[in-house]
Amino acid sequence: MSSKNVLLIFRSNIMYKPVIYRLARDFDLVFNILEAKILPRREGRILLELRGPDDIIEKGIKFLEEHNVVVEPLSDKVWREEENCVHCGACVGLCPTGALSVDETDKKVSFDVKKCVACGMCGLVCPFEAMRDVTLFDPFAEGRTKY
Ligand code: SF4
Numbered sequence: 001m002s003s004k005n006v007l008l009i010f011r012s013n014i015m016y017k018p019v020i021y022r023l024a025r026d027f028d029l030v031f032n033i034l035e036a037k038i039l040p041r042r043e044g045r046i047l048l049e050l051r052g053p054d055d056i057i058e059k060g061i062k063f064l065e066e067h068n069v070v071v072e073p074l075s076d077k078v079w080r081e082e083e084n085c086v087h088c089g090a091c092v093g094l095c096p097t098g099a100l101s102v103d104e105t106d107k108k109v110s111f112d113v114k115k116c117v118a119c120g121m122c123g124l125v126c127p128f129e130a131m132r133d134v135t136l137f138d139p140f141a142e143g144r145t146k147y
Pocket residue numbers: 080084085086087088089090091092109122125126127128129130131
């Protein structure tokens with residue numbers, strides 16, 4: 001069983017179509033809505049965690065894309081500016097999923113984007129603006145922006 005976090009973008013012409021439930025019905029995937037933001041008649045964005053076998057997750061994503069949902073991996077939306085990170089550890093205790101953790105061998109802070117749910121907490125506490133995301137603070141932004 002794997003899990004993958006993705007950002008789904010529903011343009012106005014499809015935003016009220018019930019396609020997500022079919023991930024469970026047709027593909028037997030477990031999904032968890034991490035966050036949803038709707039701009040009426042314009043766009044909807046959902047952060048979704050998908051759980052299931054890798055190949056079925058990919059089939060589910062293909063199904064969504066065939067129904068005109070834009071599917072973007074979260075790894076494109078949350079990232080760390082490596083040169084800014086001084087491994088102070090301030091973000092680690094606040095990360096709810098363990099995506100940020102201290103590597104006991106070298107005491108450096110590692111970031112595992114696969115575990116990230118884009119909650120934005122690390123970006124709020126990082127004194128060096130090393131953690132970046134566009135999805136939470138401006139969900140309708142086009143592309144990456146600085147805070
Ligand atoms: S708070 Fe910022 S500088 Fe400190 S470990 Fe986390 S990402 Fe790196």
